[in-house]
Every structure is written in structure tokens, then in C-alpha cells.
Amino acid sequence: MEATETAQRTLTVRIARGTEEGNFATYEVPWRENQTVLDVVTEVQRRLDSTLSYRFACRVGVCGSCAMTVNGKPRWTCRTHVSRVQEDGVIVIEPLRNMPRIKDLVVDMAEFFDKWKKAGNTFVGTATRHDPPAAVSPTSKKRKMADAAIECINCGVCYAACDVVSWDKDYLGPAALNRAWTLFNDERHADPKDVLKKATSGSGCNACHTQGNCMTHCPVSLSPTGSIAGLKKNALLQFLKGGG
Amino acid sequence: MKSPRNHRAYWAFLGHRLSGLALGIFLPAHFYVLGLALDQRARMDAFLKFADMGAVKFGEWGLVLLLSIHMCFGLRLLALELLPWSSIRDARLSWISWGGALSLFVGVIFALGVI
Amino acid sequence: MEQPLFALQRLSAMVMAPFVLVHLAVILYAVRGGLTAAEILSRTQGSWLWIPFYSLFVVSVAVHVPIGLRNILIEWARLSRGASSVFCLLFGLLLLWMGLRAVAAVGGFLS
Numbered sequence: 309m310e311a312t313e314t315a316q317r318t319l320t321v322r323i324a325r326g327t328e329e330g331n332f333a334t335y336e337v338p339w340r341e342n343q344t345v346l347d348v349v350t351e352v353q354r355r356l357d358s359t360l361s362y363r364f365a366c367r368v369g370v371c372g373s374c375a376m377t378v379n380g381k382p383r384w385t386c387r388t389h390v391s392r393v394q395e396d397g398v399i400v401i402e403p404l405r406n407m408p409r410i411k412d413l414v415v416d417m418a419e420f421f422d423k424w425k426k427a428g429n430t431f432v433g434t435a436t437r438h439d440p441p442a443a444v445s446p447t448s449k450k451r452k453m454a455d456a457a458i459e460c461i462n463c464g465v466c467y468a469a470c471d472v473v474s475w476d477k478d479y480l481g482p483a484a485l486n487r488a489w490t491l492f493n494d495e496r497h498a499d500p501k502d503v504l505k506k507a508t509s510g511s512g513c514n515a516c517h518t519q520g521n522c523m524t525h526c527p528v529s530l531s532p533t534g535s536i537a538g539l540k541k542n543a544l545l546q547f548l549k550g551g552g
Numbered sequence: 553m554k555s556p557r558n559h560r561a562y563w564a565f566l567g568h569r570l571s572g573l574a575l576g577i578f579l580p581a582h583f584y585v586l587g588l589a590l591d592q593r594a595r596m597d598a599f600l601k602f603a604d605m606g607a608v609k610f611g612e613w614g615l616v617l618l619l620s621i622h623m624c625f626g627l628r629l630l631a632l633e634l635l636p637w638s639s640i641r642d643a644r645l646s647w648i649s650w651g652g653a654l655s656l657f658v659g660v661i662f663a664l665g666v667i
Numbered sequence: 668m669e670q671p672l673f674a675l676q677r678l679s680a681m682v683m684a685p686f687v688l689v690h691l692a693v694i695l696y697a698v699r700g701g702l703t704a705a706e707i708l709s710r711t712q713g714s715w716l717w718i719p720f721y722s723l724f725v726v727s728v729a730v731h732v733p734i735g736l737r738n739i740l741i742e743w744a745r746l747s748r749g750a751s752s753v754f755c756l757l758f759g760l761l762l763l764w765m766g767l768r769a770v771a772a773v774g775g776f777l778s
Contacts, residue, residue, distance in 0.1 A: 318592060379553055379554050380553055380555055380556060381555075381556045382556065393554075395553075395554075400553065412574045451638075456640040457640065459556065469556050471557070472742065475741075475742035475743065475745075476741065476742055482595055487592040508669065508670050511669065512669065512670075514669055514670065514673040515669070515738075516566050517569070517738075518564075518565065518629060518632055518633075518643070519557075519560065519561055519562045519565040520559065520561030520565075520643055521556055521557065521559075521562065523641060523643065524556075524559050524561070528642065530640075531640040531641045531643075533561075533632075533643055534637050534640040534641065534642075534643070535640070537632050537633050537637065538637075540633045540673075541634055543670065544633075544634075544673070544674055545675065546777065547670050547671070547674055558670075570742065572736075573735075573736070573739060574736050575732075575738055576732045577721075577734065577737065579728065579762060579766075580761065580762065580765055581723065582769075583762070583765035583766050583768070583769040584754075584769075586769035586772060586773050587765065587769045587772045588750050588772070589707075589708060589769075589772040589773050590706060590771070590772035593704055595704075595705045596704040597703060600702045600704060604701065606714050616691065616694060616695075619684070619687060619690075619691065623687045623688075624685065625726070626680055626684075627684060628765065629680075630677065630680060630681060630684075633677070637771060649728055654730070654751075658691060662694070662698065662732075663697075664697055665699040666697045666699075667696050
């Protein structure tokens, strides 16, 4: 009986390194049937190259910290099985698009959160602690629309996926506008008209061209496309009624 | 590398924008030729005869297609932006296929009329 | 600026939808058997239907096209908003002038 030596099958991982575009380092990790892209990045950093920088937190798909570009598409790496995205035994991992790169796979999300604020996302209540809690019916039309968009955890995937963001630096982006929509539909909010005004500021909601990259890539199946369409309609009506 | 743009709604955006751009560039030429009816009838007729050439007819067929596509995809946008959505994720994607099919149908009718 | 332009773009689109449908139908009908100037003009000259129809069409087109083009210049050509606005305003005026001139020509005025 011959002793056959089975070569360990490996996965080739190309990871963007440094701060400049186009710098990649290639690593080989063992091929395993069940591993996520985050598993692979962690293995590279712990066993192969401790200088690799990346972000993660929960590892179980609820925090959104591990978002990166994998084989061209922005995704949560802890929720991406290698077997589903590898192409001929290769995966290419880059930082999220549309945000300035700090190092390797880490991006600066400051402008993402600045735009979040610019889109008018601060809740202002009208009641005080002495008033009874607001009785908001969960089946009311407005609440349903708000609820359909409320689960955003600011992971930045939609922002990275959006082409208008990459073409127009004044564009507020899908996440910020999606949040504005939830506030507009919140019947407790003091000034919904102001939400519309802020959402149309700069290159506001009207700059969205409904390409739908955001809703195609959102890891929690939200639809900024739908939210922004709602903002557009209400902003148009407000404008035509003379609201400016 | 997979493209994050390989999905229907993105094709609809591209089709709408590129068809609009092509039509917008074509329009001044279109208005110019029509303006020939003012004082240069003979030139207009000469142009129309020239336009009988197969290559020009193919270009006209393309323009008819582009106009249909632009309108169909544009109507979808108006629906998305002004009408309620049945669900937050219903971006009326079926309108894209229908719009494409309708445009091809219009193109076929045009082709049948000029062959 | 952006909100009024957006409103004009959508409104001109809504106005134009029926115009485009009719125009396509006219094209599909008119190309049969070859196009001649005489044929076209016999339908349009002095027509109280076609002259207002195409005049309104031209006006909506002169509003709709430049606003769309402006987005393309800002997003793809990376022009500044100011430069794009100026260029597109001029283009819109050009379309309006050439278009109304075409309507006058085909409608039988001025000749």
C-alpha cells in the first residue's frame, strides 16, 4: 500500500495593505469547509502577519463592525462563508469603499457619521417626563414605514456600495437618508418638516438615482432606496405647497 | 471579481441615463433637419433620401429603441417616487423587464415599417 | 437650486410621457413607405393639432434634457455645480430656440 501524501488544500487570500490603492499582500491559509472571511482575516493576523489591521467586534452578525469589500462587494465578513464567495480558490479583501483609508482594512467613518447628523437625524420630543408615554400604534401606516427602516446599525455597507456617494462628495448617502425617513415618520418627533429640509440639503435625497446598490447589499435587508423614494415624494409635495 | 453593479435596478439606471444622454445629443441635429423645411426643402428631401440608407435606418431604429427605453424606465422612476410601495423592498423590478420588452416590440414594429 | 430643478425634471417628465407615446406612434406610422418632406409637411402645416402639440413638446424637452444632462456633468464629468448649471442653461436655450424654429418650419410659419 502506498502512503499517499495529500497536499493540504489552501485558500489564497489577497489583502489590501498599507494606505495606498493597489498594494496587496498574498497569504495562504488552510482550506476548511466551514470558515468565514473574518475567520480567515483573523488567522492571517494571528498566525501569519501580526501587522495586519482590521476591525471586528461581535463575530456573530449583529454589530456591523467587520464590514469590508470581499471580491468586489461590500459585506459583513463574519457572515460571509468563504465557500460562497471564493473564485478559483482566491478571495480578495479590501477596505470599504467611499471612506478614507486609515490602514489596511480599516477606514475612517467620520464623514459617514457627519452626514448622518447632517441629514437631520436628531430626535426632538414634544412631551416631558410628566406626560404619559406616547401611544404609538404599531400598525399605523407611519409606524410601519418607520419600523421597516429602523433596524440600521450604521455598518456602512450601503454607503460603500453607493455609486452616487463615490461621484458626489456632498451626497448624504443611503444610511443617513434612511434614518431621516424613520424620523420623518415618527409621530413623536417635533419637526418633520425640518427633517425634509435637512434631507434635501446639499446633494440631498434628490441626488439618489435609484440604482439600488444599497438595498441589494444591506446585510439586514433594509431598503434605503424605498426610504429615499418616500423622502423625495414628501419633499416634492412640501416644495409644491410652498414649503420650500 | 464580482461587480456590485450586476443587478437589474443598476441596469435600469444605466439604460435610462445613457439613452437620455444619446437622445439629448441627437436632439439638436433632429431640430436642425426639421428646420430645413423652412427654406431648404430640397436639402430636407435630399437628407430624407440619404436617410433611406440601411445604416441610417439602423441608427433611426436605435433612436426609437432608446426613446422607448428612456420613457419606460422613466415611468418606472416616476412610479417609484410618487406612488406607494407595496413593500419596502419592492423596487418595481418587473417594470424593467416589461419596459425592455415593450421597447423591443416598438423596435420590431419600426423595423417592419422600414424594411 | 436642487429642489426646484428636481421638481421641474419630474413635472416635465410627466407632461412629456403622453407626448412621447404619441410621437412614437406617429413615427411608426409615418416611416411606412418611406419619408418625404412633402408627406410630413402635408400633415403638419397649419395644423391646429400638431403645432401646439409639438410646441409644448419642445418646451418640456428644453426643460427636461438640460436638467438630466446637468446631473451627468456633475457626477461623471466631475464639473462644478456652477459650471454645469451655466452650460446646461445655455444648452436648454439652444434646444428651445432650435426646437421652436423647427416647429415653425414644419408648421408652415415664416416660410
